[in-house]
Amino acid sequence: MLNDVGFLALVIGFGLSVYASAAAAWGGWKGRSTWVASARNAACLVFPVLTVSVVALVAALLRLDFRLAYVADVSSQAMSPFLRVTALWGGQQGSILFWAWLMAGFVCAAVLRPWRDNRELLPWVIAVAMLTTAFFVGLSVFITNPFERYWLLPGAQDLTRALFAPRGAMPYVPSEGDGLNPLLRHFGMIAHPPTTYLGFTGFVIPFAFAIAALIARKGQEDGWIRATRRWTLVAWMFLSVGLILGGRWAYDVLGWGGFWGWDPVENAMLMPWLTGTAFLHSVMITEKRGMLKVWGMILIILTYSLSLFGTFITRTGVIGSVHAFAKSALGPAFFVFIGLTFLGSMSLLFRRLPDLRTEHELEGLLSRETAFLLQNLLFLAITFAVFWGTVFPMISELVTGTKITVGPPYFKQVTGPFFFALLVLMGLAPLLAWRRHGLRSLARTAAPLLVASLVLTAGWAYVHRLHPAAWAGLWLVSFASVAVLAEFGKGVQARMETRRETPALAFVRLVGRNRRRYGGYLVHLGVLMIALAFVGDAYFKQETQDTLRVGEQLAIGGYRLVFEDLRAYPGTDGREIVEAQASLYRGGKFLAALAPRRDYFVVQEQPVTVPAVYATLAEDVYVLLVGWEGTGYGSTTFKVYLNPFINWAWLGGGAIVLGVLLSVFPGSRAYAEASYRLRSRRLEGAETAGEST
Amino acid sequence: MGESNDGIPSPATDEPHPGPGRVGFGRPVAYGLVLGLLAMLAWGLVRAESGPRGSGRAPDFTLTGFDGRMVTLSELRGQVVVVNFWASWCPPCREEAAYLERTWRAYEDRGVVFIGVDWVDTEKEALAYIDEFDITYINGPDIGTRIAQAYRIRGVPETFFVDKAGQLRGVYIGPLYPPELDNRIEELLAEPETTTSS
Numbered sequence: 001m002l003n004d005v006g007f008l009a010l011v012i013g014f015g016l017s018v019y020a021s022a023a024a025a026w027g028g029w030k031g032r033s034t035w036v037a038s039a040r041n042a043a044c045l046v047f048p049v050l051t052v053s054v055v056a057l058v059a060a061l062l063r064l065d066f067r068l069a070y071v072a073d074v075s076s077q078a079m080s081p082f083l084r085v086t087a088l089w090g091g092q093q094g095s096i097l098f099w100a101w102l103m104a105g106f107v108c109a110a111v112l113r114p115w116r117d118n119r120e121l122l123p124w125v126i127a128v129a130m131l132t133t134a135f136f137v138g139l140s141v142f143i144t145n146p147f148e149r150y151w152l153l154p155g156a157q158d159l160t161r162a163l164f165a166p167r168g169a170m171p172y173v174p175s176e177g178d179g180l181n182p183l184l185r186h187f188g189m190i191a192h193p194p195t196t197y198l199g200f201t202g203f204v205i206p207f208a209f210a211i212a213a214l215i216a217r218k219g220q221e222d223g224w225i226r227a228t229r230r231w232t233l234v235a236w237m238f239l240s241v242g243l244i245l246g247g248r249w250a251y252d253v254l255g256w257g258g259f260w261g262w263d264p265v266e267n268a269m270l271m272p273w274l275t276g277t278a279f280l281h282s283v284m285i286t287e288k289r290g291m292l293k294v295w296g297m298i299l300i301i302l303t304y305s306l307s308l309f310g311t312f313i314t315r316t317g318v319i320g321s322v323h324a325f326a327k328s329a330l331g332p333a334f335f336v337f338i339g340l341t342f343l344g345s346m347s348l349l350f351r352r353l354p355d356l357r358t359e360h361e362l363e364g365l366l367s368r369e370t371a372f373l374l375q376n377l378l379f380l381a382i383t384f385a386v387f388w389g390t391v392f393p394m395i396s397e398l399v400t401g402t403k404i405t406v407g408p409p410y411f412k413q414v415t416g417p418f419f420f421a422l423l424v425l426m427g428l429a430p431l432l433a434w435r436r437h438g439l440r441s442l443a444r445t446a447a448p449l450l451v452a453s454l455v456l457t458a459g460w461a462y463v464h465r466l467h468p469a470a471w472a473g474l475w476l477v478s479f480a481s482v483a484v485l486a487e488f489g490k491g492v493q494a495r496m497e498t499r500r501e502t503p504a505l506a507f508v509r510l511v512g513r514n515r516r517r518y519g520g521y522l523v524h525l526g527v528l529m530i531a532l533a534f535v536g537d538a539y540f541k542q543e544t545q546d547t548l549r550v551g552e553q554l555a556i557g558g559y560r561l562v563f564e565d566l567r568a569y570p571g572t573d574g575r576e577i578v579e580a581q582a583s584l585y586r587g588g589k590f591l592a593a594l595a596p597r598r599d600y601f602v603v604q605e606q607p608v609t610v611p612a613v614y615a616t617l618a619e620d621v622y623v624l625l626v627g628w629e630g631t632g633y634g635s636t637t638f639k640v641y642l643n644p645f646i647n648w649a650w651l652g653g654g655a656i657v658l659g660v661l662l663s664v665f666p667g668s669r670a671y672a673e674a675s676y677r678l679r680s681r682r683l684e685g686a687e688t689a690g691e692s693t
Numbered sequence: 694m695g696e697s698n699d700g701i702p703s704p705a706t707d708e709p710h711p712g713p714g715r716v717g718f719g720r721p722v723a724y725g726l727v728l729g730l731l732a733m734l735a736w737g738l739v740r741a742e743s744g745p746r747g748s749g750r751a752p753d754f755t756l757t758g759f760d761g762r763m764v765t766l767s768e769l770r771g772q773v774v775v776v777n778f779w780a781s782w783c784p785p786c787r788e789e790a791a792y793l794e795r796t797w798r799a800y801e802d803r804g805v806v807f808i809g810v811d812w813v814d815t816e817k818e819a820l821a822y823i824d825e826f827d828i829t830y831i832n833g834p835d836i837g838t839r840i841a842q843a844y845r846i847r848g849v850p851e852t853f854f855v856d857k858a859g860q861l862r863g864v865y866i867g868p869l870y871p872p873e874l875d876n877r878i879e880e881l882l883a884e885p886e887t888t889t890s891s
Contacts, residue, residue, distance in 0.1 A: 312734070313734070313737075331738045332738065335731075335734060335735060335738055338731075338734070339731050342727050342730075342731065343724075343727060343728075343731075346723060346724070346727060350720055350723075391730075391733070393842070394733055394736075394737050395733070398733065398736065407837060607782050626815055626816075626817055627815060627817030627818050627821070637817050
C-alpha cells in the first residue's frame with residue numbers, strides 16, 4: 001500500500017544517502033574515481049526516492065488516512081485539500097521529512113551540474129552534503145517517522161505511536177483528526193516553512209563546498225566560491241523571504257500590531273541571515289582581490305552552524321518558544337549532530353589556516369576592501385549581540401538560578417547603532433575605490449549625496465515635526481537610498497554620454513549588462529525599504545483602544561472608526577466567527593469598510609484574532625476586535641494601531657527577490673569575467689602579492 | 694605547515710600568519726567557547742526534557758494585578774503560596790475556577806496566598822472571566838510570558854505550590870477538583886516555618 005511504499009522509500013533513501021556519503025569520502029581519500037562516480041549516482045537518486053515518500057505522505061493527508069498518526073495529528077475533515085497538503089510541514093514528523101527532501105533536491109541539483117571545474121571538490125561535496133542529508137533522513141526513519149500509526153496496548157489508557165504493531169496491541173484509527181493548528185492557517189505561515197527550509201537547506205551547498213575546499217586543500221582558490229555563488233544567493237533570498245513572511249504572519253495573526261518581536265524563534269532565523277549576508281559580501285572580496293579568505297570560511301561555517309543551532313534551540317524547547325516540538329529523542333540526536341558539525345568544521349579550519357593565505361594586504365585605510373571588512377565586523381557584532389540576548393536566559397538561569405529574559409529593548413539598543421553604521425556603510429561603500437581611496441575625493445563624491453539626503457530629511461522633519469528622534473533614522477534611509485540611486489544615475493548618464501542612448505535604453509542596458517552589480521543595488525534598495533518600515537515602527541507607531549456601542553466612534557491620527565454592527569456566524573474549516581463591521585473615515589471622507597474578526601476554532605478550542613487593515617504606502621490602520629458583550633448591540637472593544645511605512649517592508653521583500661533573481665540570472669560569460677578581471681590570477685605567494693597588480 | 698600541531702590547542706605564538714589567520718591566536722579560546730556552548734545546550738536540553746518545574750527554589754516574579762495590586766513572590770516567605778496559570782479561553786480553567794476561589798476564601802485567614810497568572814490572554818475577556826467567577830485573589834497578566842517561561846509551563850491550567858520557605862513543592866497539571874487543592878495546602882501548612890526543604 002501507499003503508506004508502506006512511502007516508508008520503504010524513506011528507508012531506501014536513508015541507505016542511499018549513507019552509502020553516497022561513505023563512498024564519496026572513500027573515493028576522495030583513495031583517489032578512486034569509480035567510487036566517486038557511484039557515490040554521485042547514489043546522491044542523485046536520493047531525491048527521487050524521497051519524492052516517493054513525500055508523495056505518499058501527501059496522498060495520505062489528502063485522503064485523510066487517519067491510520068497514520070501524523071495525519072490524525074495535523075489534518076481534519078474540515079480542512080480544505082490545499083490546507084491538507086500544507087499540513088505536510090504543519091507538524092514535526094512531516095517537516096523533518098520535508099526538510100530532508102528539499103535538501104536532497106538541492107544536493108541532487110548541485111551534484112548533477114557538469115563539474116568541468118573543481119573536480120577535486122566533487123567527492124567531498126558529496127560526502128559532506130550527503131552526510132547532512134543522511135542525518136535528516138535518519139531522523140525521519142528512526143526518531144520522528146511520519147508513517148507511524150496509533151496502537152492501543154491492552155490495559156493502557158493512552159495511545160502508543162509505533163511503526164509496527166507492538167505485542168498484543170490493537171490498531172487504533174481515529175474517526176477525525178485534530179487538524180492543523182489554527183494559527184498556522186495563514187498564507188504567511190503556509191509559505192514561511194518552505195521558504196525558510198529552502199534557505200536553511202540551501203546553505204548546505206556552499207557549506208559543503210567550503211568544507212570540500214578545505215579538505216582538498218583548495219581553500220586558497222576561489223573555485224568553490226564561484227561554483228556556489230548562485231546557490232548562496234538563492235539560499236539567502238529564501239531565508240530573507242522566510243523572515244519577511246514570518247513577520248507578515250506575526251503581523252496578521254498574532255494581533256499585537258507589530259511584525260518583529262525579537263522572539264527567540266525570530267532571532268534563531270535572523271542569526272544565520274546576518275552571517276549569510278556577511279558571507280555574501282565577504283566572498284566578493286575573495287573573488288576580486290583574493291582577500292578575506294578566512295572570513296569567508298568562518299562566515300559560511302557560522303551560517304550553517306547557526307541554522308542548525310537555531311533549529312535546535314527553538315525546536316527542542318531548550319529556549320521556550322511556540323515552535324518547540326514535543327519531547328522526543330530528536331533533541332539528543334540533534335545535539336550530537338550539532339556538536340560534531342561545530343567541532344569538526346572548526347578543527348578542519350584550524351588545520352587548514354595556513355592554506356588560506358591572503359593574496360593582498362589592505363593597502364589603504366579607506367578603500368572598498370576596508371569597507372567590506374568593516375561590514376563583516378558589524379554583521380558579526382550584531383550576530384553576537386543577538387546570540388547573547390537569545391541564550392542569555394539560559395546563561396542567567398545557569399549562573400543565578402533565575403531565568404532572566406532580555407526583551408526587545410535590549411536588542412533594539414544594542415543592535416540599533418550597528419545597523420545604523422551598516423546602512424551608512426551601504427551608502428558609502430559603492431563610492432570607494434578598490435585598494436585605496438583619498439579622504440578628499442571621497443568627500444567630493446559624498447558631498448552631493450549628503451546634501452541631497454539632508455534636504456530630504458528636512459522635508460521629512462517638517463512633516464514629522466513631533467518626532468525629532470526619528471530624524472536620524474529618516475536621514476539614514478534617505479542617505480543610503482540617495483547613494484544607491486545615484487549609482488544607477490551615474491551609470492545611466494555615462495551610457496547616455498558615451499553611447500548616445502536614451503535614458504530608458506541606457507537604464508535597461510546598464511542593468512542588463514551588469515546584472516550582478518545592479519541586482520545587488522536593487523537588493524540594497526529592498527533592505528532600505530525594510531529599514532524604513534523599522535523606522536516607522538520604532539518612532540511613529542500609534543495605538544488606541546476603546547469600547548464602543550453601535551454608532552459610536554474612536555479617533556486615531558486623523559482617522560475615525562465608526563462601529564456599525566457585530567454578528568456571529570459559522571465559518572469554514574470548523575470555526576465560529578464573530579465579526580464586527582466598522583467604517584473608516586478620514587476628514588469626513590469614507591475610506592473603507594473594515595471587518596475585524598475573532599475566529600474560534602471549535603475542535604482545537606483556540607481563538608484567532610483576525611485584524612482588519614486599511615493599507616496604504618504611507619501607513620496601515622490596523623483594527624483588532626478585542627472583546628464584546630454578547631453579539632448584537634452591546635458594547636464592543638477595538639484596539640487600533642496606526643503603523644506608518646509598514647507596507648514598505650513587504651515591498652522591500654519583493655525588491656530583494658527581484659534583485660537576487662536579476663543577479664543570479666545567467667548572463668553572458670564574457671561580461672561576468674570582464675567585471676572580475678581586476679583580480680590577480682597569479683598565486684605565486686603572499687610575499688609578492690602586496691606590491692603586485 | 695600546520696600539521697605538526699594538529700588538533701592540539703596551541704598558544705598564540707604558534708600562529709604563523711598574523712594577517713588573515715588572526716583567528717588562530719584564540720584557538721584554545723575558540724574550542725573552549727564552543728565546548729562551553731555545547732555544554733550549556735546539553736544542560737538546556739536535559740532541563741527542557743524534564744518538563745515543568747516541580748521542585749527547587751520557586752522562580753521569583755512580581756505580578757501586577759488587573760486591579761493594580763502588586764505581589765512579589767519572594768516577599769511571601771512564611772506563607773504557603775498557590776500559583777495558578779490560567780486563561781479565559783481555556784475551558785478546563787473554567788472547571789477549576791470556582792473551586793480555586795472557594796478554597797482561597799476558606800484559607801485566606803490562615804495565611805495562604807493565591808496568585809492567578811493569566812497566560813496569553815486579552816484583558817477584556819480575562820476581566821469578564823474574573824467577574825464571572827467572582828475571583829477575589831490577585832490576578833494579573835503574564836506580560837511577555839516571562840513567568841510562564843520561568844515555571845516552564847506546558848499549557849493551562851497548571852498550578853504550582855510554594856512552601857513557607859519559598860521552595861517549589863509540586864505542580865499540578867490540569868484542572869483541580871476537590872479535595873486535591875485542600876489536601877496539598879493542608880500538607881504545606883502543617884510544616885513548621887523554619888523548614889528548608891531541599
